[in-house]
Amino acid sequence: MSGIDWKGLLRAGVRGAGLRPEEVWRLTPAELAVILGAGGGGPGMGRARLEELAAMYPDGGTDGRS
Template sequence: MSGFDWPALMQAGVCGVGLRPEEFWRLTPAELRMLLGDAAGDENRVGRARLDELLAAFPDTGALPKV
């Protein structure tokens, strides 16, 4: 069973935020939380030190990937 109350989330997204249903279904739960003004996700933010670690591990070469 899912841990999400989909009817309540859809009501909040569609009625509360004004999303169209197709926009709602394209969102991740984190994006919906942000749109609803829920700052509870602050513990998942990447700080400067972690960002520097990621930049060192995955440097931006400036080259775009070939498709």
């Protein structure tokens, strides 16, 4: 038996987030947790990290994407 409480997730999605059952089933448990406010993510990306990534992956690179 799975360790995931599927009934509880469905109940939380429908009652807690106001989603339709088919919408709940399209989400991963992690996505549902974020919607319910239990994502536990850290702070957002700061300017320094954004600039670091932009330098590493500049627009119009050699991979054909722009």
